[in-house]
Amino acid sequence: MPESPTLFGRPGETLRVVVERAIAEFRAGRPVLLQDGENLALALSAELADSELVRRLDTLAAGNGHLVLTPARLRRLGARERVEPGIFALPAIDLDRIAYLAFRLDSRMDAPVAPASALDGAALELARLSLVLPAVLVVPVGAAAVAGESLVAADIAAVNAYRAVQAASLRIVGRAPVPLEGAPDTEFVVFRGGEGLRDQVAIIVGKPDFSAAVPVRLHSACLTGDLFGSLKCDCGDQLRETVQWMAAHEGGVLLYLDQEGRGNGISNKMRAYKLQSQGWDTYDADEVLGFDLDQRHFDFAATMLKQLGVSRVVALTNNPQKIGAIEAAGLEVAASQRVLGRPNAHNVRYLASKRDRAGHLIDMDALMARAAPKD
Template sequence: MPESRTLFGPSLQTDLVKVERAIAEFRAGRPVLLRDGERLALALSAELADADLAHSFDTLAQGRGHLVLSAARLRRLGAKGRLETGIFALPTIDTDRIETLALKIDGRMDAPVAPASALDEASLELSRLSLVLPAVILVPVSVEAVAGEPLVEVEVAAVNGYRAEQAATLKVVGRAPVPLEGAPDTEFVVFRGGEGLRDQVAIIVGKPDLAAAVPVRLHSACLTGDLFGSLKCDCGDQLRETVQWMAENGGGILLYLDQEGRGNGISNKMRAYKLQSQGWDTYDADEVLGFDLDQRHFDFAATMLKQLGVSSVVALTNNPQKIGAIEAAGLEVAATQRVLGRPNAHNVRYLASKRDRAGHFIDMDALMARAAPTD
């Protein structure tokens, strides 16, 4: 039988393209068809499911649907023991029950939790890539049941391997000098890829010596702190003071990474902020939403540094996870240096939480001394 041909050939059939299309569909609140060998399932964001979709899913499910939740959300629901991703059976696609289990602050378990399959795990990864809440309605289906439906189909392995493939395909798409206040000799280098469908930026301050250990900061984007000067975090201080320090000390590279809200996205960050305003700790607020301590990945950041010619770094960070990620990617961390922000009444609890719960190297005494008024 002759091979079927299309206008654009195999270029639109790569795993990378299929996952990117799946992300767009999932983020828009439309179902995606996941495949694991001969097993098929429709995945739909629990956050975005409307009544019409729920009815269609109920018709297809015939009592075999289930709700996939992260270990963090299961802890908040009261599940005990060592937790991984788990599922709740859905005899019917009951949107009120799904909302209670997946979204409500006071939600509690109402049935036993079953272990997750490869399809379930991939559906949660798809939700994370799509920057929606990690809660998915999954319905096993047959080929016949969805024949003729305009669905994007993607393999489990492609979803799980997407981040690594994105990191491997990073490329520079633009660069230009951008003089900054206090750092006039600065160049911006834009990379395509790394996290989902976003671009990443390297800011080269001055003329760092690439043959030596280069001062480097991995800085995750923070709209509220970096741009608007939010008092809830120390991000804006860290960003501006790092650039100033590099300008005054022989140069360096700051990677500005599109990882808002510790990788959860701006919408989920605002949900967490609302919970914090009601008294929740920053990490407890994320856990209520289904997120663990930190969803960020830094392998693509190391790829950016390698493409810029960096092999050894002085890591300007308080975060041990960043140091470990740089080393795991094959770069030398010759030294580390703390990056202090300014404590205030709005962020002191946040800073203490980062120290106590995520192991950040933060000396609160030194911070408070820095904030103390001088004569």
């Protein structure tokens, strides 16, 4: 039987709106009421918790509050084989205790870790969608305890399904020719959706033959490298050289995806950069913050390509994960091609880490030879 539309859309659309409101509340540092059947709990970003709100939540929790942490953060605390999130009981909700477990560099496991529930997992997903640090204060409650409160309530199934819903609802909202230096025949196509409440851009360079294998690069936004020419990464080089290569080789499609900092967001990227300046490896820095090797999703990128009429691609990437994501989404990868940046004293360790720890197909000898002064 078809769904009955409501004043604000069909039920599935309404659930998406609820999650978007929950994301806004969570990012603002206000608790969100999560529902799993009859089970209810308030979820609050540990990063954004303030003393007055914690005091009120402690009263409401009656000793039953807990802190949810990712497996990456738990590994940093000492649970080296951890692959699932876990929780620490908080008989008294204390900001210092939360900070020690969730954020401190010198912290170590000092209490038992209990398994996370489905509700706890959804709380972490809400934190990821909100681009805050992935540590969540959770307080189980009864319906009577929060009756009359102005809380946004979201079902955990809707939270967990949100990314897939966003990918399926991608649509083109604008397109126009934008001549670029070295690539004057270029069109920008803007899509609404994909990740959170953000827009994504497809840059069509030249006149690619969409009936053949189209050169494609999935490029995650990098404010520091793409715009400011940061020496800490090779992103800006890869972006500009890809566009120039496409312009010289009958065209292609570059997807500019709003997934800053491997999907962690610009604020968390800067936190990781701070740790890197103190000597941490790029992936170790992310683990300290609670993030795994890569938080990005590429299913929506494949949806963008399909809407443009692309079915076969030549993947311009060093990252096997991107190739696998394109194939998993039903597109054929006819071939792949490496995209080289320029190594320097500031990024050579970063490039080696991507090769050694994340499996990127980077030939460091070729990179160093490229950087060597020419006679």
